[in-house]
Amino acid sequence: MTSADSGTTVVVVTWRGADHLTGCLDALAAQSRPHRTVVVDNASTDGTATILAEHPSRPEVLRLRRNTGYAGAMAHVLDRIDTPRVAWLNDDAAPEPDWLATLEDALDSQPLAAAVTSRLELPDGSTQSIGVRLTADGHGADLTEPSDEVFGFCGGAALLRTEAVRAVGGVPASFFCYYEDTDTAWRLRLAGWHVAAAPKARVQHLHGASTNPGSPLFHRWNERNRLLMLLRCAPAGVAVRELARFAAITALLPLRRHRPDAANFDPALRLRVLAEVVLRLPRTLRERGRVGRISALGRGAIWEAWAGL
The missing domain is CATH 3.90.550.60 (Spore Coat Polysaccharide Biosynthesis Protein SpsA; Chain A)
Structure with missing residues (x-):
């Protein structure tokens, strides 16, 4: 063929x-x-x-x-x-x-x-x-x-x-x-x-045959890429809000007497995610500019139409 x-x-x-x-x-x-x-x-x-x-x-x-x-x-x-x-x-x-x-x-x-x-x-x-x-x-x-x-x-x-x-x-x-x-x-x-x-x-x-959903590596990629996606595609206010929220939760986790067992609540993993996002920020912002130039619709319109539904 x-x-x-x-x-x-x-x-x-x-x-x-x-x-x-x-x-x-x-x-x-x-x-x-x-x-x-x-x-x-x-x-x-x-x-x-x-x-x-x-x-x-x-x-x-x-x-x-x-x-x-x-x-x-x-x-x-x-x-x-x-x-x-x-x-x-x-x-x-x-x-x-x-x-x-x-x-x-x-x-x-x-x-x-x-x-x-x-x-x-x-x-x-x-x-x-x-x-x-x-x-x-x-x-x-x-x-x-x-x-x-x-x-x-x-x-x-x-x-x-x-x-x-x-x-x-x-x-x-x-x-x-x-x-x-x-x-x-x-x-x-x-x-x-x-x-x-x-x-x-x-x-x-089979789901997860090649990767391990729930593993630290899974959560690292998942959390990092969500933030990068928002920085590239979402309204600026949404992207900044979610990045700030992620950082605030990361800072407060060591103060909690009891925290969830899931790997994405491990402060060390979250700090690594934040570090990777910050290191990629200049490139990501350039990519955001390119996304804006090919867009026919506003980021806010897409967010309001779809987020939370």
């Missing part, structure tokens, strides 16, 4: 995915709609390369010299996509055979939408995500109940218009992992695009 035969490139990012990658590739090979498959291997050392070389679907492979994270890999491959649509798919996700067809039809039917998100289901059958909402404090949170509209897409399984993503600045490679999808959705909305949901596009997701 060449890119000329299909309008979609499915990008699978993997890192040490030997234990679950075959299931993803098998599911892609069973899709009812033709497509191009590109696997970006983040310098795996666990036999992933052998699995990719021997899989009968013979996916295209882009092997990176170091682990650049999900965001870095997506950013790296975007310039190599020559199809009008690009799908994001986690390596621990196995879509149903009509998944891509359902997403393509949904995107084609909604010309104002730049992205369509899938229904991700956990192995026990429960719904992990049918889209992303924007909380009152600027977190991106998975929606698990049907909704007429979604703020953003879940990067675990979604379909996007390639040129729309490029036009709003691509994928934030420096995020490494987490919030690259919500940040991209923010910028698409600022540019005037919509994000749609296709709950009939079903994907079984």
Whole structure:
């Protein structure tokens, strides 16, 4: 299958995915709609390369010299996509055979939408995500109940218009992992695009097979990237408020006799997050300026329309 035969490139990012990658590739090979498959291997050392070389679907492979994270890999491959649509798919996700067809039809039917998100289901059958909402404090949170509209897409399984993503600045490679999808959705909305949901596009997701949700590293990336996303995309007052709130909670935590056990309430971790945000602040503010220049809608209008819903 060449890119000329299909309008979609499915990008699978993997890192040490030997234990679950075959299931993803098998599911892609069973899709009812033709497509191009590109696997970006983040310098795996666990036999992933052998699995990719021997899989009968013979996916295209882009092997990176170091682990650049999900965001870095997506950013790296975007310039190599020559199809009008690009799908994001986690390596621990196995879509149903009509998944891509359902997403393509949904995107084609909604010309104002730049992205369509899938229904991700956990192995026990429960719904992990049918889209992303924007909380009152600027977190991106998975929606698990049907909704007429979604703020953003879940990067675990979604379909996007390639040129729309490029036009709003691509994928934030420096995020490494987490919030690259919500940040991209923010910028698409600022540019005037919509994000749609296709709950009939079903994907079984192992969730956390490559990362460890709840770990200190997870919380470090999560907290840092939320603040960076707000500094890049949100109204200035919101971004400053949330950064100040994060700093204030961090300062007060050592004074509390009892504090939550979760890693994101560890003062040392939070101080590291603040340090990383401060070090990246000059670059982030330059990026904020670029986001402003491509925006057709005001940051405040997007925030008022979506935050807290």
